[in-house]
Amino acid sequence: MGKRSYMSRGRRAAALAIGGSIVVGAALFGGLLAQEPDSVTRVAALEAKLTALEREIVLLEDTKAIKRLQRAYGYYADKKLAGEIGALFAENGTAEIGGLGVFVGKSRITELYDFLLGDGLADGELANHIILQGVVDVAPDGNTAKGRWRALIQLGQHGETAVWSEGPYENEYVKEDGVWKFSKLHWYMTVAAPYDPGWHRAQIPLADPSPELPPDRPPSETYQSYPSAYLPMYHYDNPVSGRKAGGTP
Amino acid sequence: MIARADPRQGRTRVLAPAARATAVVALLLAPGALLHAQDDLAARVAGVQARLAAIEQRADRVADVNAIENLQRSYGYYLDKMLWEHVVDLFSDAATMEIGTSGVYVGKDSIRRYLYSLSGGVEGPLEGVLYDHFQLQPVVTVADDGRTAKGRWRALIMTGTYGSGSGGNWGEGPYENEYVKENGVWKISKLHWYATFYVPYEGGWLNSSPDAVRAYSEGRGVTPDRPQSEQYAPYPAAFVPPFHYPNPVSGR
Numbered sequence: 001m002g003k004r005s006y007m008s009r010g011r012r013a014a015a016l017a018i019g020g021s022i023v024v025g026a027a028l029f030g031g032l033l034a035q036e037p038d039s040v041t042r043v044a045a046l047e048a049k050l051t052a053l054e055r056e057i058v059l060l061e062d063t064k065a066i067k068r069l070q071r072a073y074g075y076y077a078d079k080k081l082a083g084e085i086g087a088l089f090a091e092n093g094t095a096e097i098g099g100l101g102v103f104v105g106k107s108r109i110t111e112l113y114d115f116l117l118g119d120g121l122a123d124g125e126l127a128n129h130i131i132l133q134g135v136v137d138v139a140p141d142g143n144t145a146k147g148r149w150r151a152l153i154q155l156g157q158h159g160e161t162a163v164w165s166e167g168p169y170e171n172e173y174v175k176e177d178g179v180w181k182f183s184k185l186h187w188y189m190t191v192a193a194p195y196d197p198g199w200h201r202a203q204i205p206l207a208d209p210s211p212e213l214p215p216d217r218p219p220s221e222t223y224q225s226y227p228s229a230y231l232p233m234y235h236y237d238n239p240v241s242g243r244k245a246g247g248t249p
Numbered sequence: 250m251i252a253r254a255d256p257r258q259g260r261t262r263v264l265a266p267a268a269r270a271t272a273v274v275a276l277l278l279a280p281g282a283l284l285h286a287q288d289d290l291a292a293r294v295a296g297v298q299a300r301l302a303a304i305e306q307r308a309d310r311v312a313d314v315n316a317i318e319n320l321q322r323s324y325g326y327y328l329d330k331m332l333w334e335h336v337v338d339l340f341s342d343a344a345t346m347e348i349g350t351s352g353v354y355v356g357k358d359s360i361r362r363y364l365y366s367l368s369g370g371v372e373g374p375l376e377g378v379l380y381d382h383f384q385l386q387p388v389v390t391v392a393d394d395g396r397t398a399k400g401r402w403r404a405l406i407m408t409g410t411y412g413s414g415s416g417g418n419w420g421e422g423p424y425e426n427e428y429v430k431e432n433g434v435w436k437i438s439k440l441h442w443y444a445t446f447y448v449p450y451e452g453g454w455l456n457s458s459p460d461a462v463r464a465y466s467e468g469r470g471v472t473p474d475r476p477q478s479e480q481y482a483p484y485p486a487a488f489v490p491p492f493h494y495p496n497p498v499s500g501r
Contacts, residue, residue: 078423
């Protein structure tokens, strides 16, 4: 009250009245406003958490979509639907099956599957591609992914051949306009053998690039199937130790 | 900032006229600013609520797919051991079941009758009998409303009767199944396995006979409620069971 001595009683009373109402008003506002920064902070924290959750759920949805894509691929291969398989690739995707070399682009990839499978399962043919054991890793930016899978394959020409085959994929995927596609498919043949007498007594060797359908690029890796031993690269580090395994990508 | 006004200020000194006028103006303007701030905050809270609702729905879809995958895989593990009551429990009341050429069994009682007929009326694993049914390669599609779903799967089957010569068998084929969520629990509403082949271990799928599919899949001494829903022959005939989903990239 340092200014009291400069004022008359009347002015002092008026000033006190005004000051009093300011005090009361400000106190009321202060009460209201004191909650304001707190609410703002809490909403901002919620918004930040939501943004993190939205990123997490996108990664879960991405993994789900990639697994669906890879499994759908297998169901189409079962029925030799080369056109449906070609449609699963990005425009500039690549495909490499066993030792046939690298095929680049959707139309060449469709040609490859047409060559391998034909278009449409005919009577007397069996082409089961059982797709198993996905290890899928989506890149932090959510635009690309890699996956290791395996195919257990049952092939047959009724009354003539029955064949087992097995081997891993190291594949890559790309998200374009919200849709996951194959950007790279690479199947390594571990083993192929006639059902009878079995893989311990007979082998079907890895095929070389075919003169009938030359690849766009030679095989990216040179190896032989069982009984030879080969170690395809792993796209992922050991999930516990973090160490790398396998050859070079 | 108004929000930082110190209410103690008025107690320490009487304001000079200019300050007083400012305070009065501030008092008059403050409610507007406050209301504006509250509007802004309310809009952000509404935004948070909308984003939360969207996330909850997306998380529900992920959880739905996980639950349905567990459901179908559980079916396989119970089937392996002929735990028929556990198998029946996985179905909704009005569910249907059709295995290969079995015809369609409708409702839990019929399904139970069919299953028990496969094991001579008893429940549980039998000495000398192998009855493994791997449940593999799911493509599960949940309806937008989250109440029903469809799934393509495949079974890889290893069966055997020990010591009986060619008692071992390989079997394989896809399912196109349907599911329903009742009181928050996913159940099988339609189970349909298409036999691709069922062949003796000796020689495998070199030679395949539809008779083996019939022997494996048809109930013994029981009659289905409806005949087989689709006529097809297993390998060596070629048959493409319909896909419940469009091509995941082309959408066709």
